[in-house]
Amino acid sequence: MGVLFSATPAEFRAGVVSRDELNALQANPPAWLTDLRRNGPHPKQVVAAKLGVSISGLARAGITEPLTTAEIEQLKAENPEWLEHERGVQAEARKEAARLKQR
Incomplete structure (x- = not known):
């Protein structure tokens, strides 16, 4: 749900x-x-999807608690360094998954 x-x-x-x-x-x-x-509050898989990062990325950033939509929007607006980094990690993981799927 x-x-x-x-x-x-x-x-x-x-x-x-x-x-x-x-x-x-x-x-x-x-x-x-x-x-x-x-x-919200939203479970971590929803938080991760809304932020464009992985659940592991949330954990690396120290985000272990559910977040509300307002808190997620605030993070997006602030765009901290960890969020930018984790979005890049997620993008690379998707590229690699697509590359492997084509093989």
């Missing part, structure tokens, strides 16, 4: 969601799900 499980409502965390219920949540998300997707 692309959201931090611990940020979901308690009743959602306490229950079991069937495949049909999950499909319904995806097709017609409730307000809490829409809000979490828009504002």
Whole structure:
């Protein structure tokens, strides 16, 4: 679902969601799900994707906690050296993966 499980409502965390219920949540998300997707806090895989870095890159930068959309946007605006470096690392990894795939 692309959201931090611990940020979901308690009743959602306490229950079991069937495949049909999950499909319904995806097709017609409730307000809490829409809000979490828009504002966070986001799990690390979403944070990494929004910043254009790897999860390992986040760890190297010391980012281990979930971030909100506002915090992610602030990092993008500040563009610290580590972010620029990790984006370059990610770009090189993608190039290498594409090169290997062509072989």
